[in-house]
Amino acid sequence: MLVSNPKAGRQPYPQALQAVMSIATAEQSRQWLADWGLLNRGPTPLYALPDLAAELGIAQLSVKDESVRSQLGSFKALGAPIALLRLILRTFPAQQFEPRGLLQGQYADLLAHFTVVSATDGNHGKGLAAAAQSIGCRCVIVLHANVSVEREQAIAAFGAQIVRIAGNYDESVEHAAELAASHGWTVVSDTSYEGYEVIPRDVMQGYGTIAAEIVEAMAGQAPFTHVFLQGGVGGLAAGIVSYLWEHYGEQRPLFVMVEPEQADCLYQSAVLGKPARATGSVDSVMAGLACGETSPLAWRFLEPSVDYFMTISDDQAVAAMRRLATGSAGDIPLVAGESSVAGLAGLVQLVQGAGAAADLGLDSKARVLFISTEGATAPGVYAELLGESAASVLARQRAWARA
Structure with missing residues (x-):
């Protein structure tokens, strides 16, 4: 399912939102974490996937690999x-x-x-x-x-x-x-509710580090035209879109939100125009996105900025995991956990539906980013879903890098 959000605009980043989350506070958070022993030094990789981009008929496809952020195995080490x-x-x-x-x-x-x-x-x-x-x-x-x-x-x-x-x-x-x-x-x-917003705000602000590294990595290059983000309660997405919106202003990328079809609280929020609950069972293989209720605080940032909301099936997520793990001559093999691939799965679904791809401008000029938010944080689950261990994929990655 796909729905356009009529409330998304192209105005500069509002002062009211900047008072809650800003690039300046994100940078402070980044500096505080810089010396934490559980975080790896330096930014996480931003990989180009040229073969997959060609398959999808777009100009560029890049993935930010958060699996190597720390020994914790996911972006949550920042929040x-x-x-x-x-x-x-x-x-x-x-x-x-x-x-x-x-x-x-x-x-x-x-x-x-x-x-x-x-x-x-x-x-x-x-x-x-x-x-x-x-x-x-x-x-x-x-x-x-x-x-x-x-x-x-x-x-x-x-x-x-x-x-x-x-x-x-x-x-x-x-x-x-x-x-x-x-x-x-x-x-x-990491989710807000009535009377509880300060701590979820701080969690979301921590995710600004990812956006800061993306902007730095793209210095001197044409910026991304599309950014695909995974759902959950909306915290990661809010942390990313707030930073990129403030940085690029009216020239911000087109944002697409992707979540499990049975945990569609953000999709339903877009349909209803207010924070809403999911309509499905909330039982998805994408465990990190299996959330039943939108964070009201996150929604304050998502409602005026995310252009489209969509849902995917568990099977589509697993197929995306497998494609990243396999790699190709031009695309590095990657270990991406079940909750990390929603953005890619959503992109593939849209491209396979030609009408939707055209509506979103997913064509030969599109430069698309998605964020792989975790590695095999549950190695047994990963191996069961793919029929291959994360260690095997990492061995293939090392061989690819040496070739």
Whole structure:
């Protein structure tokens, strides 16, 4: 399904939104994280995929590979840590903590009894747990029934206390809020709700690092005409579009939002003109995008900027994973997890429907970007879906690089 958003415009980035998220604050967040030991040095790669671009009939196709952002394996290493840093700085102003020193554990004795809690599909919780371990505070993570044991173990490895519930993601969010209220803990969530926007804003602001690196990598080149983004509650997309919108202004790229057909909360928000819930089961192989309710804060940025909203099937996502893993003579093989390929799957679907591609200007002049947000964060799930291990794909990648 595809729907055009009549509220998306080409005006300069509004001052009201800039007061919430800005390039300046994104750059500050980036500097704070620069020395964190769990992040790899330097920007993540921006790969060109010329063979796939030719197959799709477009001028250029590029992918930002967030799988190598850190040992955590996903872009979420940028969001939760920044939110936790800013939370601690606000909570303990008299201590005058130094942000880089916090992440180096210099104040662990003072923060040993400070506890944060969050619900997660996997990657956000792992990022929060890792940051809490580095800082020295306690972390409790609530997991819903569909989060794999692999992902649970990966989070627990960073010292988080795990709480399991029988419900879905949205119910785990509610449970985390209840735990916080009863124990005096603080929720560090990547989705907003009434009366809770400051921390989700900080999470989204952390994702501006990705956009900053994209702009820097494209210096001196023609900018992208189209950017395909994956859904979820909308936090990643808001962090990216706010930065690119502020940077390019009226010349911003055309933004396309892609999400699972059974977790279509953003699509439904576009249809209804307000933050909405998904209409499907919210049970998708794209676990990180299996969210049932739009973040109202994210929607403030997405409604005036995202030009089209669309949905894809699980099978289309797996096909995109396989195409990236296979590579070609001109395209580097990539390990892309099930939640990272929605943008590519959406692009392929539109190109295969000639009418839709023409409407969006996906032609021989189009320069398209998508973001691969994670690697094989659940290696067993990855291998089951592709019939090949991530290690095998990485071996093929190394061979490609040597050729």
